[in-house]
Every structure is written in structure tokens, then in C-alpha cells.
Amino acid sequence: MSQLIDLQQEQLAENISEVRRRIAHAAEKVGRDPTEITLVAVSKTRPVELIEIAYNLGITDFGENRVQEALPKIAQMRPQSSQALRWHLIGHLQSNKVSKVVEPFTWVQSVDSVHLAQLLHRHAEELGKRLPILLEVNVAGEESKAGIAPGDVLELARQVVALSALEVRGLMTVAPLVPDPEEVRPVFRGLRRLRDRLRDEVPASSWPDLSMGMTDDYSVAIEEGATIVRVGRGIFGQRPTISFPHEQKKP
Numbered sequence: 001m002s003q004l005i006d007l008q009q010e011q012l013a014e015n016i017s018e019v020r021r022r023i024a025h026a027a028e029k030v031g032r033d034p035t036e037i038t039l040v041a042v043s044k045t046r047p048v049e050l051i052e053i054a055y056n057l058g059i060t061d062f063g064e065n066r067v068q069e070a071l072p073k074i075a076q077m078r079p080q081s082s083q084a085l086r087w088h089l090i091g092h093l094q095s096n097k098v099s100k101v102v103e104p105f106t107w108v109q110s111v112d113s114v115h116l117a118q119l120l121h122r123h124a125e126e127l128g129k130r131l132p133i134l135l136e137v138n139v140a141g142e143e144s145k146a147g148i149a150p151g152d153v154l155e156l157a158r159q160v161v162a163l164s165a166l167e168v169r170g171l172m173t174v175a176p177l178v179p180d181p182e183e184v185r186p187v188f189r190g191l192r193r194l195r196d197r198l199r200d201e202v203p204a205s206s207w208p209d210l211s212m213g214m215t216d217d218y219s220v221a222i223e224e225g226a227t228i229v230r231v232g233r234g235i236f237g238q239r240p241t242i243s244f245p246h247e248q249k250k251p
């Protein structure tokens, strides 16, 4: 192994244990079991070499937000996988890409329309697969963000649970970028309350999952009930470019 890879491995190992330590701390603070929280390492913009190192350090779940970028990476990682390896689509999905994602991705976290859900259902059914999905909610109502309005969730939920090839597991949100994570606590609490309402009103699913919290705010999200956190920079370091593709709502 080259020295550069050794160095990267050391840094990644350090980052991963730090993230795991903070997850445990946040969980324990509110009396939750840390093992019920899934860490999704967001590997967008990262080369396969780094993903491989993270995988060998025990990371089993990776998040990608662009289908085009993700597919070759998933294909390259495939031969390595003896332990579990799950890919989560966390970015906006265009309907013309649905046929490409159902097989390689384990989860789709960004379902935000009945139309998209129906297409996913159809393709999953063809593959004889039950696809775990989350409904993406734009809790803060930001113009720039994907996701459905909180007021529309109930209706979408009712329609989506009827699609048998989808395993409707819960809700996902991307909170606004703010300097102090305490500022987005109400967003996370809002998503949890919405989930609690769905449990009452759409009992066809038990709505077990809440995917919320990124590098700057996952501790707060866990305190508010996150079962899935999506951490990119906290594991892999700063991204090379200053862009936040998840903020761009594509037509």
C-alpha cells in the first residue's frame, strides 16, 4: 500500500470513530440505543478508492445523490462486497432515471411524488424486489430544496403504502444550512411529529425510520429521533468543490 493510502486510511479511521463516538453520545443523552442508528457515509464526489477504504473500516451504508455519478462507483465496488454493502439514493431522482436505480440502489430516500413512487414500484415489481423508500419532506419550506410540503405528506403516504413493491419506511429531510445546529432542531422535531401523525393515520406502515442530520447537525437530529444520519464531510473531509447539489431542485 502506498503511503498516501496509509495516511488516508488513518485519517478516515479517526473520522469514523469520532462520528461513531458522537452518535453514541447523542443517543445516550436522550436514552436511546446507539445501535438503532444507521450511519450512512455520503460518498458523493469521492473516488471509489476512498469508499473502499471506508468499507474496509466497517462502513456498510453509502449515500450518493447523483445517479450518473453513482452507477459506475457502485459497479466498481460490487466485487469487494462480502460483508453487507448498501447504497442509498439521497438526491433528487428524475423519472427517466428510475429504471437505472432500482437494481443497484438498496434504498431510495428521496421519493417526493406519487408518480415517482409508482415508477419505482413498477420496476421493483419487475425485478421481484421490495424496495425500501423514504418520503422526502421539505420541512422548512425552502424554495431551493427538493421534497414535498409537510401539508402534502399525508396524501402521498396514503397512496404510496398501497404500492406493494415498495417498503415504505419513513421520512427524510435536508435541513437548512445554518451556523448553529440548534437552529434546525425545530425542523427535525417537525419531521418526527409528522412521522408520529402518520403512525396514527396511515398504519399500513409502522414508519420506523427518520433520515435526518448531516455533518453539522447529526447530534441534534439524533436527539430528535433520527434513525439514519447522512454524514459526508465528517467522514471524508471537506468536499473539493463548494457546491451543495442537494439544494438544487431539478425540474
Ligand SMILES: *Cc1c(COP(=O)(O)O)cnc(C)c1O
Binding pocket: 042, 044, 065, 090, 091, 174, 214, 215, 216, 230, 231, 232, 233, 234, 245, 246
Ligand atoms: C451531501 C449530502 C449530505 C451530507 O452532507 P455533509 O454536510 O457532507 O455531511 C447529506 N444528505 C444529502 C441529501 C446530501 O446531498
